[in-house]
Amino acid sequence: MKFDVLTLFPEMFEPIKQSIIGKAIQKDLIEIQLTNIREFSKDKHKKVDDTPYGGGAGMVMMPEVVYDAYESISDRESAKVIYLSPQGKVLNQDKVVELSKESHLILLCGHYEGIDQRVLDEIVDEEISVGDYILTGGELPAMILIDSVSRYVQGVIKEESIKEESFSQKLLEYPQYTRPEIFHEKRVPEVLLSGHHENIKKWREEKSIEITKQKRPDLLKK
Ligand code: 4G1
Secondary structure, three states, rough: EEEEEEOOOOOHHHHHHHHHHHHHOOOOEEEEEEEHHHOOOOOOOOOOOOOOOOOOOOOEHHHHHHHHHHHHHOHHHHHHEEEEEEEEEEEEEHHEEEEEEEEOEEEEEEEEOOOOHHHHHHOOOOOEEEOOOOOOOOOHHHHHHHHHHHHHOOOOOOHHHHHHHHHOOOOOOOOOOOOOOOOOOOOOHHHOOOHHHHHHHHHHHHHHHHHHHOOHHHHHHH
């Protein structure tokens, strides 16, 4: 799976190359290609934004630089272009699974007050948001998308983990414990030490439902 990212701040993507995603890149299961939109500015000062027509605060990313950056991507015709934007549908696990079936995604990150609408109309296939709050740019949302989608690429994580997830879909996770058996006078629940797999499964299902009811009742209603 290939992710092409169009951004003014490619350095922001360094931290995602750690841990599980880092290993997936090393194993060539996923590829993250960063394109700095600023490199496509024809202006001597590498200007990429300008004041909005009609007035108002802030700056708008100019259409030509964004378009030229997009045009520099190879095989762009067969890729799906996603604009990370508060105007998109909010990302959920069903959408994550759907996107993991694509082989090439181009992720466009806005900054400042956003991007000139004309280039968006021309190149964007889908808008996706990561939630309803104000951010300074689409870079963190793009990383959230890469992280969540990459987990579903064959070989990135153990298949059991995915199966366990789909089984407990829409429920929160049961509590986890590891060594030591006693920590600050608190014991690990007895059933987890019993080796009785059926009882353990039942206990975990009950805990999942109980915790979801307590903390996220909205998930149970869905
Ligand atoms: C109006 C949030 C503006 C923000 C209403 C989630 C937010 C990209 C996302 C904004 C962004 C609300 C996202 C806002 C995002 C241009 C550059 C848009 C940054 C920008 C609720 C600023 N998921 N926000 N505007 O945050 O890109 O993907």
